[in-house]
Amino acid sequence: xxxxxxxxxxxxxxxxxxxxxxxxxxxxSDDVKSTLENIFKIKxxxxxxxxxxxxxxxxxxxxxxxPTGAGKSLCYQLPALLRxxxxxxxxxxxxxxxxxxxxxxQKNIPAMLMCSTSSKDENQTALKTLTDDKTDIKxxxxxxxxxxxxxxxxxxxxxxxxxxxxQRFAIDEVHCCSQWGHDFRPDYKFLGILxxxxxxxxxxxxxxxxxxxxxxxxxxxxxxxxxxxLKTTFNRxxxxxxILEKPATQEGCLDVLEKLLKYRYKDESxxxxxxxxxxxxxxxQGLRKRGLRVGCYHASxxxxxxxKVHQKWHEKIYQxxxxxxxxxxxxxxPDVRFVIHHSISKxxxxxxxxxxxxxxxxxxxxxxxxxxxxxxxxVSTMVFSNNGHLEQLYGMIKYCLNVKVCRRQVxxxxxxxxxxxxxxxxxxxxCIHPNKIIREIRLEEHIKNLAxxxxxxxxxxxxxTALKLLDAWFLKGPVNIRHDGPDPGLKISRLVGxxxxxxxxxxxxxxxxxHFTAMSTISYIKCGPNMEMIKDENFSLRMLVRKxxxxxxxxxxxxxxxxxxxxxxxxxGRSKRNINDVNEQPPEKTS
Ligand code: ADP
Ligand code: MG
Ligand code: ZN
Numbered sequence: 217x218x219x220x221x222x223x224x225x226x227x228x229x230x231x232x233x234x235x236x237x238x239x240x241x242x243x244x245s246d247d248v249k250s251t252l253e254n255i256f257k258i259k260x261x262x263x264x265x266x267x268x269x270x271x272x273x274x275x276x277x278x279x280x281x282x283p284t285g286a287g288k289s290l291c292y293q294l295p296a297l298l299r300x301x302x303x304x305x306x307x308x309x310x311x312x313x314x315x316x317x318x319x320x321x322q323k324n325i326p327a328m329l330m331c332s333t334s335s336k337d338e339n340q341t342a343l344k345t346l347t348d349d350k351t352d353i354k355x356x357x358x359x360x361x362x363x364x365x366x367x368x369x370x371x372x373x374x375x376x377x378x379x380x381x382x383q384r385f386a387i388d389e390v391h392c393c394s395q396w397g398h399d400f401r402p403d404y405k406f407l408g409i410l411x412x413x414x415x416x417x418x419x420x421x422x423x424x425x426x427x428x429x430x431x432x433x434x435x436x437x438x439x440x441x442x443x444x445x446l447k448t449t450f451n452r453x454x455x456x457x458x459i460l461e462k463p464a465t466q467e468g469c470l471d472v473l474e475k476l477l478k479y480r481y482k483d484e485s486x487x488x489x490x491x492x493x494x495x496x497x498x499x500x501q502g503l504r505k506r507g508l509r510v511g512c513y514h515a516s517x518x519x520x521x522x523x524k525v526h527q528k529w530h531e532k533i534y535q536x537x538x539x540x541x542x543x544x545x546x547x548x549x550p551d552v553r554f555v556i557h558h559s560i561s562k563x564x565x566x567x568x569x570x571x572x573x574x575x576x577x578x579x580x581x582x583x584x585x586x587x588x589x590x591x592x593x594x595v596s597t598m599v600f601s602n603n604g605h606l607e608q609l610y611g612m613i614k615y616c617l618n619v620k621v622c623r624r625q626v627x628x629x630x631x632x633x634x635x636x637x638x639x640x641x642x643x644x645x646x647c648i649h650p651n652k653i654i655r656e657i658r659l660e661e662h663i664k665n666l667a668x669x670x671x672x673x674x675x676x677x678x679x680x681t682a683l684k685l686l687d688a689w690f691l692k693g694p695v696n697i698r699h700d701g702p703d704p705g706l707k708i709s710r711l712v713g714x715x716x717x718x719x720x721x722x723x724x725x726x727x728x729x730x731h732f733t734a735m736s737t738i739s740y741i742k743c744g745p746n747m748e749m750i751k752d753e754n755f756s757l758r759m760l761v762r763k764x765x766x767x768x769x770x771x772x773x774x775x776x777x778x779x780x781x782x783x784x785x786x787x788x789g790r791s792k793r794n795i796n797d798v799n800e801q802p803p804e805k806t807s
Contacts, residue, residue, distance in 0.1 A: 225442035232276065232444040237267035244273050247298050255297065255323055262287050263448045269295050272384055272420045277411070277443040279390060279421040279431065283450050284569070285550070285576035288422040289316065292386035296354045297325065301381035302345070304373070305357045307388045308401050311523075311546045313357040320355065329357035330369075346372035349379060360392075360403035363410075374413075382417050385410055387438070389545065390421030394433040397425050398565055399545065404437075411439040419443075424572075426450055426631050427565060450568070450627075451635045454575045455583050457623040458645040459616050461711065462558075462588035469558060469586065470502040476556065476584070477508050477535060485529065486554035487547075488538045489561075489570055491594055499558060500538040513539040541570065550577035557585040562595055563608035564615060564630045587616040589714035592721070593682060593728075597737040600730050610722040617719055619654050620760050622647050655763040657708060661701060662716060663725060663750055663757060665689060668699040670743050679731070679740045682717050689713065712761050717741070719759050725750075 239245070248269060252258050264282065268291035271278045280291050296303035307313045313329045320327040330342040345351040346369075362369045376382045385407075391397035393404040410419060419440060425431075426447065435441050463469050473488065490496045493514045500512035511525040511534040528534045530549060537543060541561075555574040561567035567585075575581030592613055599605035615626050623644035628635040640647045669688040673680050678697060680688070687693035690710060691703050704713060720726040727744035730737055749755055 228442040264446045277419045277440040281447040284424040301383040305386045326352045327355040346376040364406040387421045391423040391425035393437040462586035484553035488556045491559035513543040515542040593739045659757040665699040665701040672697045
């Protein structure tokens with residue numbers, strides 16, 4: 217029976233998706249056009265906006281999936297104005313709702329919000345709008361817990377429905393329903409009752425999370441299986457992606473950040489994401505000592521301080537905010553020119569969301585990640601106990617270690633999209649640097665020596681962290697666990713050695729083994745399932761690495777924005793030449 221049900225669901229979603237929702241000959245099409253121009257002062261729709269509007273006006277349930285900044289709000293704000301009655305908008309954050317009310321008020325669109333921080337009077341007025349057929353309010357914003365916790369609200373909602381005045385539900389950030397999403401909010405699960413309680417009222421879900429299992433989970437929770445899904449591409453062509461080698465010390469990191477902020481991002485706004493609250497504070501303090509204006513933002517600051525920091529950043533008093541991922545949803549600054557990750561994200565999804573806060577105005581912006589092996593273990597020891605999280609972290613590491621495939625391509629693969637090679641337009645470090653800087657190293661001998669070290673350590677019951685393994689492999693540290701092979705340092709640098717260990721981890725030749733102490737979790741390294749393969753006489757394993765420190769900051773920034781002209785004049789020349797190199801030479805075949 218379930219497979220029959222699934223088949224029907226699939227049929228339904230396929231046939232809905234095959235319809236052309238972009239049409240302009242619906243009975244409401246003229247009104248849509250004039251409202252767009254006269255009230256929103258917008259000349260034309262962005263991709264899928266019109267489809268979303270037509271589908272919800274047709275009474276279909278739909279989920280709109282667009283990257284942040286693409287314009288999801290218009291998809292429910294515009295239809296709300298076309299007919300009598302109310303659109304109820306569910307939003308997870310008060311600050312998000314306030315931003316929306318502000319921008320609607322500027323356009324003279326009557327809207328109201330209802331939340332825990334509004335006064336009793338305000339909430340009374342909002343409740344009345346539901347039953348008042350004379351109200352001019354078109355959009356009513358509420359938090360999801362209203363549906364569970366306020367009987368008055370629910371009964372008024374039913375009255376509104378009975379009077380035929382409940383136009384639709386718009387559920388913003390709809391991925392919050394799903395535990396698989398990056399921002400699960402338990403209150404969102406109450407929204408599952410809407411489709412049964414108000415069967416003819418269309419639901420329009422909106423999200424910037426594109427992974428397919430989150431989407432089907434959302435459909436399940438909202439009881440709208442097989443509903444129309446309108447998805448635009450997640451490619452952000454104006455974002456430049458780059459990985460930088462992360463210095464081993466905090467001082468070294470501060471040097472890098474200082475250079476970036478003082479030269480490459482002079483007079484521009486951005487975000488620096490750090491792993492922990494302590495890192496945030498240390499970095500912010502360090503940067504201030506170096507004369508930079510930065511704010512600090514994390515969950516242990518009180519709401520008032522946080523909103524002040526946010527404000528100062530908006531007003532450009534701060535050039536950058538050094539933040540944990542607590543600085544996230546609700547950032548509404550269009551001209552964020554850089555997002556620097558001082559430490560890697562937990563997953564590619566998180567990385568996409570965090571870095572995606574750059575360049576919402578469509579102008580060039582940069583997403584730079586400082587990567588070093590040690591951060592892998594800082595994250596893995598935090599996430600390992602959750603099913604699948606380690607695998608997702610390794611996806612992020614794969615992105616960082618990659619030197620060959622366009623970074624956009626790696627992101628696209630993650631979203632099951634294909635943006636094609638040509639779509640990057642030299643907007644990532646891989647595409648901009650000529651193939652010349654890539655070197656292929658053979659890992660057969662290295663991996664054998666690593667296996668010897670691990671075996672010796674096991675016999676002596678010594679546990680190896682990655683750093684200890686690296687030491688012994690490079691013939692440093694305790695003599696009794698070193699191997700008898702040649703010093704790998706003759707062929708590769710220690711830094712490349714770190715990359716090799718990370719690479720062997722994500723390829724399953726090594727595995728992490730987690731141990732607990734009273735204070736922390738430690739990741740030790742053991743041989744993984746694929747280590748068996750090295751016994752095979754035909755065993756071969758290669759890895760592509762950077763030939764030299766191609767991302768040394770003393771070298772020109774791969775950057776074409778005018779702001780760089782002065783500081784990196786030589787750089788512009790060089791970068792241009794690189795582009796020609798790439799054009800003239802077909803990519804080298806390396807494997
Ligand atoms: P999202 O919710 O997808 O992150 P928003 O709805 O907040 O994005 O819209 C981001 C910005 O894009 C807003 O300033 C909005 O006015 C603008 N915008 C939306 N649609 C269009 C359009 N068709 N043309 C120009 N600007 C648009
Ligand atoms: Mg939005
Ligand atoms: Zn690229």
